Amino acid sequence: xxxxxxxxxxNWKMNGSLSFIKETVSFWNNQQxxxxxxxxxxxxxxxxxxxLISSPLLGLGAQDCxxxxxxxxxxxxxxxxxxxxxxxxxxxGHSERRQYHAxxxxxxxxxxxxxxxxxxxxxxxxxxxxxxxxxxxxLEFLAQQVTESLPEKSTRIIIAYEPIWSIxxxxxxxxxxxxxxxxFLRQNLGLDxxxxxxxxxxxxxxxxxxxxxxxxxxxxGGASLKKEDFAKMMMNAD
Ligand code: PGA
Numbered sequence: 001x002x003x004x005x006x007x008x009x010x011n012w013k014m015n016g017s018l019s020f021i022k023e024t025v026s027f028w029n030n031q032q033x034x035x036x037x038x039x040x041x042x043x044x045x046x047x048x049x050x051x052l053i054s055s056p057l058l059g060l061g062a063q064d065c066x067x068x069x070x071x072x073x074x075x076x077x078x079x080x081x082x083x084x085x086x087x088x089x090x091x092x093g094h095s096e097r098r099q100y101h102a103x104x105x106x107x108x109x110x111x112x113x114x115x116x117x118x119x120x121x122x123x124x125x126x127x128x129x130x131x132x133x134x135x136x137x138x139l140e141f142l143a144q145q146v147t148e149s150l151p152e153k154s155t156r157i158i159i160a161y162e163p164i165w166s167i168x169x170x171x172x173x174x175x176x177x178x179x180x181x182x183x184f185l186r187q188n189l190g191l192d193x194x195x196x197x198x199x200x201x202x203x204x205x206x207x208x209x210x211x212x213x214x215x216x217x218x219x220x221g222g223a224s225l226k227k228e229d230f231a232k233m234m235m236n237a238d
Contacts, residue, residue, distance in 0.1 A: 006210045007158070007194060007217030008037040008233045009123060010224025011063060011091060021045050024227045025052040033057040033234040038089050038123075039224070043077050050086045057234070061089030061123065064097060067110035079111075079118035090115045091123045091219075093149055095164045105148030113151035123158045123196070123219065124149055130165040138163075139184050146189055158194045159185065160219040166199030168221060173199060175212055182214035203229035207238070 016024075021041060028037075033055050040061040041049045050060050065079040082090060092115060093108035112122040126145045128138045142161070150157065161181050166173050173181075178197050185191045197209055198219030203226075206218055224230045232238070 003194060003216050005035050006215075007196065008035050008230075009040065009061065009089075009091075009160070009196060009198075009217065009219045010038070010230055011040045011094070011198075011219060011221050012042065012225060013063070013096070013221060014042055015225055016041055016045060018045065018048060021049055022052060025049060025058075027227045028058060028231055028234065029054045031055075031231045031235055034236050035234055037234045040089070040091055046082070046087060047085050059088050060086060061091060062087050062120075063091050063094065065090040065092065065111055065115055065118075065120070067107060067114050069114070079114045079120055083118045083120055087120060089123055089158075090120045091125065091160075093125045095125060095127055095162060095167060099164075105145060108149040109151050112149070112157060116151060116156050121156055121158060122151075123160050125160045125162050125198070125219070127162040127164050127167075127199070133163065133165060138181065139188075142181065142184070143189060146185070146191070154193070158196060158217075159191060160196040160198050161185065162198035162219060168200070170200050172201065172205055172209070173197070175208060178209065178215065179212045182212065186214045201233075203232045206233050207236075 036057050038059040038061045040063050062082045066076040092111040097103045112124050115122040128141045132141045163173050194216040196217040196219045197215050201218045201220045202223045
């Protein structure tokens with residue numbers, strides 16, 4: 001697939017407040033957005049965010065969802081509930097969930113499947129750690145992660161390649177590394193869906209990253225909390 005516009009996804013992680021959201025989303029609503037954009041606030045702010053969004057190019061995503069439809073899972077949120085309040089996307093398998101909540105590929109696959117069943121588009125995150133990168137095992141690791149994390153009905157998915165060592169570190173992967181991985185995902189693994197890159201994407205480097213073959217968008221953490229910087233990515237501005 002070669003979408004004509006890149007997708008810009010902002011993952012706010014456990015940051016923000018009601019006043020921050022009001023100020024930030026109101027600012028974005030008034031920009032000349034050209035790239036479809038998805039904002040993923042913490043669960044408690046999803047509905048507030050949805051009510052503030054007025055641009056048709058601004059979508060809403062959650063940072064996770066539960067694999068089960070409903071039940072006795074204290075503190076969790078189901079994919080159906082996310083869809084119910086107007087969410088369109090759910091990030092699943094982010095490396096911070098894999099690391100701090102011991103999420104396995106099998107669990108990520110169940111979450112992605114549930115998201116699809118509830119008409120959400122899962123943004124499935126994959127990425128190698130520094131040890132695998134330095135041992136030359138990146139492609140092997142990613143092949144296994146893709147095989148085990150992708151749901152059967154994988155027509156409606158987005159994959160985000162986020163090397164763990166580049167998340168929140170300011171160490172963006174080199175363009176040739178990103179190109180190699182994205183070509184591998186597209187050609188060797190036959191992934192026909194949108195492929196995002198994530199890891200220290202900024203207003204200063206996003207255009208170069210989007211110019212790499214087979215990169216169909218970016219997943220942005222820290223820079224999505226800077227309203228002017230993230231607006232540049234939505235507007236395709238320098
Ligand atoms: P970062 O985070 O842009 O702050 O590196 C990316 C992510 O975790 O999705």
